[in-house]
Amino acid sequence: MKEKESALVCFSGGQDSTTCLYWAIENFASVHTVCFSYGQKHSQEIEVARAIAQKANVSFEVLDVSLISQLADNSLTNPTIAMDETKPEDSLPNTFVPGRNMVFLTFVAIMARTKGIRNIVTGVSETDFSGYPDCRDTFIRSLNVTLNLAMEEHFILHTPLMWLDKSEVWELSDQLGIFELVQNETLTCYNGIPAQGCGKCPACELRQSGLESYLNKKTNI
């Protein structure tokens, strides 16, 4: 049963946001997507996202927030720094751009307001990457309040993946009928290789181990 409202989805063309996109299509009458360009190494990510949005028949916009890479050097935007998501205890992985999600979601809210949309969907999860403070549930709830105060609006931030591990994200994509689409057409790999990816970076390892875990579970039911 669809709500009669519209939703704006933060969409990068990865496994998580593609699952969120189809979750939104399932739950809202009208769905729009926005993708962020911020000087990331792998700008083909944007073309992957565009192709998925076209196939899903939803609107697709790209917002340039490259200012953010002027503000903080890190490995996702600075090609001279090696990727390394293994992090020392008590510190953040060096792919972390401090405040990145906060900037993105604030722009999304401004955009949503101009479209008359109050539902915003983001694929953040605190289950696998608790190292990112701006992916945590408490942050999202605080941000929701702050956005509503900032604009006198009633935005609702939806985080369908917040409490799911990667295996459960695969399960959700299967329930939504997009298991194969996620497997074959999304881009999660830090080295910019779609579908199964390089198989070696932390994003690929997480995606693969989640997939194996889900397939094991499915076989044993």
Added chain:
Amino acid sequence: MKEKESALVCFSGGQDSTTCLYWAIENFASVHTVCFSYGQKHSQEIEVARAIAQKANVSFEVLDVSLISQLADNSLTNPTIAMDETKPEDSLPNTFVPGRNMVFLTFVAIMARTKGIRNIVTGVSETDFSGYPDCRDTFIRSLNVTLNLAMEEHFILHTPLMWLDKSEVWELSDQLGIFELVQNETLTCYNGIPAQGCGKCPACELRQSGLESYLNKKTNI
């Protein structure tokens, strides 16, 4: 007595932020300023700000956040819309860019973090312009929490003008020894005329009536 800490001041070269700048110089050991460029009609505002910062011997940086004018049309950034700060009951003045202060302050916090600064000073006030939700004390406090959660930091947002009316802002500038500097070198006017300004726009009227009120008070003491 100065604290031993540094502060980053949101600085536009207007009466309010100039007063905040000197308040910060009075209260912190080291002061930095940041000015926002967002496609506003009156870009000479930036040169006015730069000159004041140079005179005050503080660092000055300009951040381009012009993306914000792609997101919402309004009279401050769109020359085809007439300035009109008189607002109908229950609506916002049309100079309002929804979420503008939230975007600015989030960028300032990201910048402050890269400089190792936790004190952020902004001239927002809910006394004269309660029409702007993102100038209100409740919003600022909520934003402070959200920023700290987003970045696992301990930012302190300082709003020395929050509860002052324009007359009291003049009084503060007098106490700080910058009454004449504010009178002669700041730019508040919506029509881009420094010092006394055009005398007709709402910003000039507010500045002028505050000045008269303060001078009356001062004379009668």
